[in-house]
Amino acid sequence: SQTIHQWPATLVQPVGSPLSLECTVEGTSNPNLYWYRQAAGRGLQLLFYSIGIDQISSEVPQNLSASRPQDRQFILSSKKLLLSDSGFYLCAWSGGRGTNTEAFFGQGTRLTVV
Amino acid sequence: LAKTTQPISMDSYEGQEVNITCSHNNIATNDYITWYQQFPSQGPRFIIQGYKTKVTNEVASLFIPADRKSSTLSLPRVSLSDTAVYYCLVGYNAGNMLTFGGGTRLMVKP
Numbered sequence: 001s002q003t004i005h006q007w008p009a010t011l012v013q014p015v016g017s018p019l020s021l022e023c024t025v026e027g028t029s030n031p032n033l034y035w036y037r038q039a040a041g042r043g044l045q046l047l048f049y050s051i052g053i054d055q056i057s058s059e060v061p062q063n064l065s066a067s068r069p070q071d072r073q074f075i076l077s078s079k080k081l082l083l084s085d086s087g088f089y090l091c092a093w094s095g096g097r098g099t100n101t102e103a104f105f106g107q108g109t110r111l112t113v114v
Numbered sequence: 115l116a117k118t119t120q121p122i123s124m125d126s127y128e129g130q131e132v133n134i135t136c137s138h139n140n141i142a143t144n145d146y147i148t149w150y151q152q153f154p155s156q157g158p159r160f161i162i163q164g165y166k167t168k169v170t171n172e173v174a175s176l177f178i179p180a181d182r183k184s185s186t187l188s189l190p191r192v193s194l195s196d197t198a199v200y201y202c203l204v205g206y207n208a209g210n211m212l213t214f215g216g217g218t219r220l221m222v223k224p
Contacts (some may be wrong), residue, residue: 034212036214042216043199043201043214043215043216043217044158044201044214046212046213046214049212088155090157090158092157092212094212102148102150102160102163103150103158103160103212104160105156105157105158105159106157107156107157108155108156108157110155
């Protein structure tokens with residue numbers, strides 16, 4: 001069966017520090033991968049999505065970046081965190097091209113920038 | 115990607131049937147309609163997906179009229195544990211993004 005791992009679960013970082021959140025998927029190949037951010041009491045904001053290695057689309061032009069060094073690994077990064085980067089970050093995967101399957105989400109990372 | 119419109123919030127009582135309607139006037143021919151449920155501090159969870167007419171599973175039913183410009187998620191006999199945010203998404207999954215709207219915050223009261 002497929003599983004998705006996202007870590008860490010919680011993170012407290014000072015303003016200006018770097019960020020690296022990692023997400024890995026097991027049990028499937030060539031998945032679509034997504035990074036979302038959710039502010040308190042708000043909906044999910046799509047940050048990045050990827051349909052393959054080194055194929056990443058950015059939906060929100062901010063100080064965040066994403067990379068997909070391997071087929072089932074998706075990394076969210078920042079060189080210098082801002083206070084506004086605080087939020088709940090979720091990684092998700094869905095079936096690749098030609099499928100209409102649902103998306104599966106990780107448990108999320110609660111990031112607090114202080 | 116078709117934009118969706120849902121009520122911001124709904125209240126219900128335990129044991130009642132809850133119907134949440136989503137409007138998606140610009141749905142494309144290949145688009146599917148998918149509903150997710152999200153509890154606080156958790157990732158959304160798939161509930162049901164359909165293309166037309168009616169789909170039913172052990173959790174919910176999804177009603178889609180012939181023009182497919184709207185859909186209704188039906189939760190039979192809700193309980194307190196059904197209190198959550200429900201999202202309606204429209205799209206074709208092959209290589210495209212999954213964009214969530216604001217969702218509907220359902221509050222089930224005793």
